Amino acid sequence: MPETRFGYLLPTRDQALAGEHDLKALARYARRAEALGYDSVWAGDSPISRPRADPLIVLAAAAETTGRVALGTAVLLAALRHPVLLGHQLAGLDRLSDGRLVAGMGAGFPSPATEAEFGAIGVTFKRRVSRLEESVAVMRRLWAGGPVTHSGDHFAFADVAVAPPPARPGGPPVWLAGGGEPALRRVARIADGWLPYPPEPGVYAAERRVIEQNTDRPVTPALYLTLCLDADPERARRRLRAFIENYYDAPLEAIGAIQAMFAGTPEDAAAWLNGYVAAGARHIVVRFATGDHESALEEFAGRVRPLVDGEARS
Template sequence: MTTFGYLLPTRGIVFSSTSTTELTARASADVVGLARRAESLGYDAVWVGDSVLAKPRFEPLVTLGAVAAATDSIELGTAVYLPALRHPVHVAHATTTLDQLSGGRLVLGVGVGVRPPERREMRQLGVDYERRGALLNEALAIVSKLWEGTAIDHDGEHYRLDGAGIGFEPARNPPIYVASAAFSPSDGFPISIRRRLVEHGDGWVPIAMPPEEYAAGAHHIEELLAETDRPTNAITRAYYLDVVVDDSEAAAIEHAREFYHGYYGEQVTYRSERSLSEEEIRKRGAFGLVDTVEARLAEYVEAGVERFVVRFPTTDQRRQLRAFSSIVDTIP
């Protein structure tokens, strides 16, 4: 059965609030409140994004801690968290704490960041952008060992630990979902992502990928798993999809364009001086009438998607939650 999660607007409320007072109110209503609403509507998870400097937003694990206290059973995911911006001991400590406080509900989606603002962010935090993939892979190896609750030694390329241990384990080892934006049907995944999927991946969560390319990626993952004697279903096939349901495709795309301008700023136009075209926006998700959105979702399900992470790129989150809930019920 296909499942659906909802990306909480931890960035959207920051760029669209006009005062600290408004932001405080929306933190309660549009983050914690919408998480409760998503749980009541039957979504399987709520997700949050990550950025420290590049795209101002609420810190993801702190946010999920507040959501954990306000919900009962919905999973709490990061789409995606950037471990390379922190020391892996801190990552292990924070994720283990959150998983314990939530009763074993954390899903750790991880990535590296690829655009110019992320490069500047990493420079300011003392992270080598060109080594971000290797940093992430080594950090995941350390975090996975620290989740076992015992002290470890580690002598790696980027990190060295001597008898380091956080002293307790998560309620369950959080599943690790590997993000990717780069895949070639002929060449497969870049080596760093391939290694990440095979050694640490419990899920795969790409973005901005057409259904036929997604299907090729899912097949390639099955081949990688077979080569390492892992079951071919060991990695959950997820997909990060933008959705706007409206009275017409044109209206939905216009809402999305306005949102992207506020959300990404210069990142939207870093390749050119113009804003995103209608075709470029279409490639990011499903926009328009209910039937149009349903058909697009069905294409991805046919391509192998088992779990959707849905972002509504518009300021009217409640309307979208209601509208999309009627679609969820039609997808097998």
């Protein structure tokens, strides 16, 4: 079985909810995650509906404090930006990090808050999916080098080039979020990786098969999830509820019905994770439901990760 990789979601939204805006602390968390053996560090995006520090600024700081971990967006709402400007930023971040960037992107979950976010920036919400697809195509052409002329449904420009180019030829890998037939076919068609959050391993396995049946390219099967670790499972559940309901302003049951999340002991968490590993997940991005990220990073690295299938090391 291929080695399972683990990533850590930086608590940008947590900071904003607490009224704290210490971006340097986020960079320190990234450095600590690298020291503990995590494979990647991630930052979320939502400038208006769930405000937080800009993920590209946060990851630029993380790039300077780390040297090994991949740096990813989980996930970037690419349709909110013009692809020439976003492609320029991502190329620079890939170069700054010596080719460690993963451009995780999503169209935006359909909700009144997300629709209002798009409206505030002047982007038509109903056309966000086609805008995302066109943006990915534009950025890849820009990353390939040379002047680009483009005329599409959303963007048109002539003889545009960006500098510096990304560190890797062709630019950073693009991972797409999403579930359901249209999103899965989109992943199969244009993505290098898949970063969903289905609440059941069986759903994950079935959707992964859809991707595999519709592409002959390698697509990294990743997973985004939320963990709350505690020796007392009931206390863990209460802590998870407080975290989720504060984060989304919605009941835990509503969010838990669509997102992968677990509350309980480290041993039970590992057993739960093994269900997703058996379903094919190979790069797992963990959001910790906690106010103490130092302890959570250490507890997961020391007590959960060694129990996950594929993680045994000589």
